[in-house]
Amino acid sequence: MSLPLEWTAPETVAAPEETPLEFADTEQTHYIFGFWLFLASDIVLFSCLFASFLVYRGENLNMGSLGVVLPINLTTVMTETVLLLTSSFTCSLAVHELRRHRVRGVVTLLAITLALGAAFVTLEVRDFVGLVASGYNWGQNSFLSAFFTLVGTHGGHVTFGILWGIAIIIQLLVHGLGTKTARKVYTFALYWHFLDIVWVFIFTVVYLSTILK
Amino acid sequence: MGAIIAKLFPPSTYDSAIILGADAAIILVSAAVVIILTKYKRWQWLWKEWITSADHKKIGIMYLIVAVTMLFRGGVDALMMRSQLAIPDNTLLTANHYDEIFTTHGTIMVFFMAMPFIFALFNVAVPLLIGARDVAFPRLNAISLWLTIFAALLFNVSFVIGGSPNAGWTAYPPLTEMSFNPGLGQNYYLMSLLISGVGTVATGVNFLVTIIRMRAPGMTLMRMPMFVWSALVTSALIIFAFPALTVALALTLLDRVGGSTFFTLGHGGMPMMYVNLFWIWGHPEVYILVLPAFGVFSEVVATFSQKRLFGYSTMVVSVLAITALSFGVWVHHFFTMGAGASINVFFGLSTMLIAIPTGVKVFNWIFTMWQGRVRLTVPMLYALAFIPTFVIGGASGVMLATVPADYQLNNTYFLVAHFHNVLIGGVVFGLLAGMYYWWPKMFGYMLDERWGRRAFWLFFVGFWVTFVPQYFLGLEGMPRRIFTYPAGLGWTGLNQISTVGAFMMGAGFVVLVYDILYSVLHMVRDTTGDPWNGRTLEWSLPSPVPEYNFAVVPIVNDRDAWWEMKRSGNGQPNWPSAKAIRGLHVPKHSAQPFFLGLSFFILGWGVVYEWWWIALFGLVAVLASLVYAMMDYDEVEEIDPDTIRGIEGRFGRLQA
Numbered sequence: 117m118s119l120p121l122e123w124t125a126p127e128t129v130a131a132p133e134e135t136p137l138e139f140a141d142t143e144q145t146h147y148i149f150g151f152w153l154f155l156a157s158d159i160v161l162f163s164c165l166f167a168s169f170l171v172y173r174g175e176n177l178n179m180g181s182l183g184v185v186l187p188i189n190l191t192t193v194m195t196e197t198v199l200l201l202t203s204s205f206t207c208s209l210a211v212h213e214l215r216r217h218r219v220r221g222v223v224t225l226l227a228i229t230l231a232l233g234a235a236f237v238t239l240e241v242r243d244f245v246g247l248v249a250s251g252y253n254w255g256q257n258s259f260l261s262a263f264f265t266l267v268g269t270h271g272g273h274v275t276f277g278i279l280w281g282i283a284i285i286i287q288l289l290v291h292g293l294g295t296k297t298a299r300k301v302y303t304f305a306l307y308w309h310f311l312d313i314v315w316v317f318i319f320t321v322v323y324l325s326t327i328l329k
Numbered sequence: 330m331g332a333i334i335a336k337l338f339p340p341s342t343y344d345s346a347i348i349l350g351a352d353a354a355i356i357l358v359s360a361a362v363v364i365i366l367t368k369y370k371r372w373q374w375l376w377k378e379w380i381t382s383a384d385h386k387k388i389g390i391m392y393l394i395v396a397v398t399m400l401f402r403g404g405v406d407a408l409m410m411r412s413q414l415a416i417p418d419n420t421l422l423t424a425n426h427y428d429e430i431f432t433t434h435g436t437i438m439v440f441f442m443a444m445p446f447i448f449a450l451f452n453v454a455v456p457l458l459i460g461a462r463d464v465a466f467p468r469l470n471a472i473s474l475w476l477t478i479f480a481a482l483l484f485n486v487s488f489v490i491g492g493s494p495n496a497g498w499t500a501y502p503p504l505t506e507m508s509f510n511p512g513l514g515q516n517y518y519l520m521s522l523l524i525s526g527v528g529t530v531a532t533g534v535n536f537l538v539t540i541i542r543m544r545a546p547g548m549t550l551m552r553m554p555m556f557v558w559s560a561l562v563t564s565a566l567i568i569f570a571f572p573a574l575t576v577a578l579a580l581t582l583l584d585r586v587g588g589s590t591f592f593t594l595g596h597g598g599m600p601m602m603y604v605n606l607f608w609i610w611g612h613p614e615v616y617i618l619v620l621p622a623f624g625v626f627s628e629v630v631a632t633f634s635q636k637r638l639f640g641y642s643t644m645v646v647s648v649l650a651i652t653a654l655s656f657g658v659w660v661h662h663f664f665t666m667g668a669g670a671s672i673n674v675f676f677g678l679s680t681m682l683i684a685i686p687t688g689v690k691v692f693n694w695i696f697t698m699w700q701g702r703v704r705l706t707v708p709m710l711y712a713l714a715f716i717p718t719f720v721i722g723g724a725s726g727v728m729l730a731t732v733p734a735d736y737q738l739n740n741t742y743f744l745v746a747h748f749h750n751v752l753i754g755g756v757v758f759g760l761l762a763g764m765y766y767w768w769p770k771m772f773g774y775m776l777d778e779r780w781g782r783r784a785f786w787l788f789f790v791g792f793w794v795t796f797v798p799q800y801f802l803g804l805e806g807m808p809r810r811i812f813t814y815p816a817g818l819g820w821t822g823l824n825q826i827s828t829v830g831a832f833m834m835g836a837g838f839v840v841l842v843y844d845i846l847y848s849v850l851h852m853v854r855d856t857t858g859d860p861w862n863g864r865t866l867e868w869s870l871p872s873p874v875p876e877y878n879f880a881v882v883p884i885v886n887d888r889d890a891w892w893e894m895k896r897s898g899n900g901q902p903n904w905p906s907a908k909a910i911r912g913l914h915v916p917k918h919s920a921q922p923f924f925l926g927l928s929f930f931i932l933g934w935g936v937v938y939e940w941w942w943i944a945l946f947g948l949v950a951v952l953a954s955l956v957y958a959m960m961d962y963d964e965v966e967e968i969d970p971d972t973i974r975g976i977e978g979r980f981g982r983l984q985a
Contacts, residue, residue, distance in 0.1 A: 296962065
């Protein structure tokens with residue numbers, strides 16, 4: 117008699133030797149895929165903010181209202197950029213250490229990454245405070261509203277990333293390296309690189325081609 | 330103290346007998362629920378079995394309860410509007426109350442009725458249809474549910490405390506700006522939709538991962554049932570569309586409570602920017618709502634015609650085409666903005682293009698029934714009613730997409746009739762069909778067909794009586810969202826017919842609820858697990874489905890997997906041997922999703938009132954709850970094989 121249902125449980129396929137830790141457990145890889153989807157969603161969020169920024173820039177230029185001449189100097193923005201790009205590099209090194217199963221290296225490099233991120237946020241906050249102190253607040257015109265919102269949303273993401281990264285370091289210290297902690301380090305790295313890419317766009321669109329032009 | 334009370338209870342929360350009556354009803358019903366739960370000692374059961382559950386089937390049922398409750402509230406709003414408009418110069422409602430009611434009607438029906446209803450069906454059906462043991466992220470799924478529930482609660486609280494929103498469900502600025510709308514209602518609207526939006530995106534991610542990664546062996550993409558395809562594209566639409574809504578709402582909120590100038594008049598603010606962002610989300614949202622209904626119809630029509638779905642691959646291509654096109658039509662919601670002829674023509678044409686894949690689907694459903702053995706069950710009645718209704722709704726949509734005509738029809742009752750025609754005739758009929766279809770799978774007993782048919786006829790006839798007059802009202806120039814009209818414009822008779830229809834639909838809802846109660850009392854159990862002679866995998870399981878779903882994961886060889894299994898085994902299923910059954914992991918119960926939702930509620934409420942200490946407390950609670958979830962490494966529990974063997978044996982599903 118033919119079997120209507122072939123009642124064989126699917127075999128668990130053993131991961132080949134060279135499979136990185138974060139991809140070794142199928143269940144954990146779902147999280148990585150899911151995180152990519154979240155990032156896709158976040159890209160749409162930033163796209164809407166960029167679109168708003170560009171629309172309001174055009175509108176304010178047309179109206180002849182100021183706001184494009186902000187007391188921001190290239191040195192601070194360059195420093196911020198260097199800090200964040202370097203942190204992305206150290207974050208990659210952390211994943212590299214992860215592949216070599218060296219928990220101490222992962223923790224150290226993640227800590228450096230977060231420190232660089234914190235320095236970035238500090239500079240950005242100082243910039244914002246300086247702007248507001250010299251009378252450029254976002255209630256002044258829609259261009260400033262869009263500027264603070266776009267750059268601030270990115271800064272908020274970095275701040276959240278720092279808190280998240282601290283939580284991951286604690287987990288690494290408590291649980292060591294396993295498929296689960298490895299996956300968390302990996303998704304954190306995806307997030308961090310993503311923020312870096314967004315910053316490259318902010319640097320180009322907001323600073324180079326608008327404010328510092 | 331007096332100032333705080335005045336802020337909590339502004340005049341609009343108590344200044345009419347209707348409002349006071351509704352307040353009293355809310356208090357009485359809540360008290361009754363508390364008393365019943367206490368009397369029958371059900372609190373612990375509620376907490377342990379439901380609130381902390383991460384089981385997708387229970388989450389689906391909880392979504393369904395939210396949806397039906399909100400259908401009630403949105404429906405009452407509709408009946409109040411229709412009562413107000415039944416006679417000219419009516420004074421039943423004031424202009425402000427009318428504004429509040431059409432705002433809450435629209436918002437609730439879209440965000441807290443249709444969306445939860447769709448997620449109810451996704452949760453109940455999708456994992457079973459693809460042969461999975463749960464969704465990819467069960468706890469995230471529970472978080473989505475509790476964000477939705479607490480967001481719905483926050484939105485409804487505005488009725489009693491603080492005042493309802495009153496700027497329409499689309500909430501266009503500058504009317505929503507603080508200078509024109511200083512009450513708290515719009516804050517409630519913004520915070521509750523922002524919170525439910527987080528949950529919705531999480532659901533989108535969850536189901537996309539589940540469908541892509543967790544299908545049973547042998548189920549290729551082109552062997553997925555159509556409902557799964559619709560869940561897949563809907564999830565993708567959610568992921569790519571909802572951030573635009575988040576931005577539109579967040580910028581409005583910043584304008585209101587933060588003093589920015591995005592959508593103000595002056596300071597370079599541009600209200601039309603909001604309208605663009607809103608509809609970049611809003612049009613895909615239309616398909617987020619209707620594609621799942623299409624999916625239900627594909628399952629229902631095939632099952633009750635006892636035939637394979639006609640033109641499966643064209644169905645797949647059609648939903649993909651609709652998904653892609655839906656992102657390119659948003660300007661048709663505001664042709665009158667004055668963007669210029671070429672832009673309007675582009676969006677008019679792209680809108681009409683969507684009619685093509687939709688038409689393909691309609692023909693496929695008809696051809697599926699052709700020469701099939703059609704059984705007129707309640708779900709099938711809704712499917713049959715859907716086809717002509719949706720075709721007419723779609724045709725009036727094409728009329729609206731004709732730009733010059735739109736200049737006349739825009740903002741009239743013609744538009745109101747059009748979108749109710751597609752949203753009720755498409756979405757609500759589909760969701761009710763899905764509810765009747767999967768009810769035995771959810772609860773283990775059938776809904777009574779006789780009372781179901783009565784509810785259907787009331788609802789279906791009521792629908793036409795309500796909305797056909799509204800097309801004519803629109804053609805005669807009656808604008809939407811007006812709270813009254815003078816006699817002598819020729820609108821009175823049509824409005825009265827429409828009101829009669831609305832009360833028929835209300836009666837249909839009452840009969841539907843009666844059907845549920847009647848079926849509980851005269852319980853007809855579904856002992857086979859396959860009451861409809863179904864075609865897909867969920868019908869291979871007992872009803873209600875055990876916590877672990879599949880004792881042994883099936884291997885899929887065909888699109889209609891269960892049909893094929895039944896056919897090849899001559900209707901004699903070959904159950905697994907006790908030996909083949911192993912221990913399984915199921916998601917552990919957790920209170921974290923509930924507390925995360927509660928924290929978001931506190932955060933939201935604090936922001937609504939701009940009482941920042943409360944908001945800060947809520948934010949800290951949100952973060953604490955997230956950290957707790959992150960640090961919790963004990964997410965699954967094991968069911969030992971003997972328990973599973975016991976359960977399967979009790980259903981007679983073990984090889985002797």
